[in-house]
Amino acid sequence: MYKILRKTRLNPISVRIDVEAPLVARKAQVGQFIILRAGENSKRIPFTVMDSDAQAGVVSIIYQVLGAGTMELDQLTEGDSIRDFVGPLGEPSRLSGLARVCVVGGGLGCAIAYPSAKQLKREGAYVDGIVGFRNAEAALLEDEFRTVCDRFTLLTDDGSAGEKGFVTKALEERLSAGERYDEVLAIGPLPMMKAVCALTRKYNVKTTVSMNAIMVDGTGMCGGCRLSVNGQMKFACVDGPEFDGHQVDFDEAIARSGMYRDFEAHAREEACRLYEKEKAR
Numbered sequence: 311m312y313k314i315l316r317k318t319r320l321n322p323i324s325v326r327i328d329v330e331a332p333l334v335a336r337k338a339q340v341g342q343f344i345i346l347r348a349g350e351n352s353k354r355i356p357f358t359v360m361d362s363d364a365q366a367g368v369v370s371i372i373y374q375v376l377g378a379g380t381m382e383l384d385q386l387t388e389g390d391s392i393r394d395f396v397g398p399l400g401e402p403s404r405l406s407g408l409a410r411v412c413v414v415g416g417g418l419g420c421a422i423a424y425p426s427a428k429q430l431k432r433e434g435a436y437v438d439g440i441v442g443f444r445n446a447e448a449a450l451l452e453d454e455f456r457t458v459c460d461r462f463t464l465l466t467d468d469g470s471a472g473e474k475g476f477v478t479k480a481l482e483e484r485l486s487a488g489e490r491y492d493e494v495l496a497i498g499p500l501p502m503m504k505a506v507c508a509l510t511r512k513y514n515v516k517t518t519v520s521m522n523a524i525m526v527d528g529t530g531m532c533g534g535c536r537l538s539v540n541g542q543m544k545f546a547c548v549d550g551p552e553f554d555g556h557q558v559d560f561d562e563a564i565a566r567s568g569m570y571r572d573f574e575a576h577a578r579e580e581a582c583r584l585y586e587k588e589k590a591r
């Protein structure tokens with residue numbers, strides 16, 4: 311069992327939890343993920359490690375209540391315990407040796423983009439941060455990004471915070487003005503990463519993406535997180551989650567991500583029903 315030490319609401323839809331998990335904290339590196347199960351019969355859900363403190367034995371993740379699994383997780387409070395918390399899984403990010411990097415985050419993907427930006431800064435890189443959200447309410451980790459980025463732009467789809475527009479607008483402005491990067495790191499929804507890759511391909515800038523695919527076992531056995539990368543089959547859980555974005559078949563990944571929508575809607579309804587029943591007791 312893994313105790314929730316702190317639960318912090320970051321905005322109306324996002325929550326950070328700091329979890330007591332000393333063995334995971336000792337080994338976790340930037341870019342790796344964990345798979346948790348809130349209760350005995352809960353769904354397994356993957357989360358990229360947002361922060362870890364080996365000395366304190368604490369691992370932090372950020373979630374949004376989007377499905378049945380996160381709904382069950384959100385019912386736990388400080389002092390409660392998570393049933394399973396397995397990790398660290400996946401390959402760590404390859405961030406050393408880069409001098410000039412643009413970190414692009416979208417929505418909840420910023421929870422993964424931020425530790426990468428922080429690590430790049432620690433390694434001495436010039437870090438240009440571009441983050442985008444649906445609206446001001448969904449904005450996340452702005453102060454943290456500002457602390458680690460040499461240049462930073464926040465955008466929202468509706469202009470309610472920062473500049474109005476998508477992350478590709480700010481990235482295109484920089485690239486067309488002659489800005490050069492060793493690499494662009496893009497983390498967010500699949501359509502966003504696809505659009506960033508289409509843009510950076512035009513400017514011939516190496517681009518790494520983090521593929522948050524459907525995961526079940528996290529060990530390369532179930533095939534749930536299968537992707538096509540450069541025409542070859544890869545598993546996000548063991549070969550990734552980071553890949554060369556110019557080689558990822560995003561259309562296939564987007565089609566696969568929609569495969570379980572009905573199942574997820576049904577599971578969410580069931581979780582709501584159980585939650586209401588529990589409250590009524």
Ligand code: FES
Binds near residue numbers: 534
């Ligand atoms: S989660 Fe099962 S193969 Fe990756």
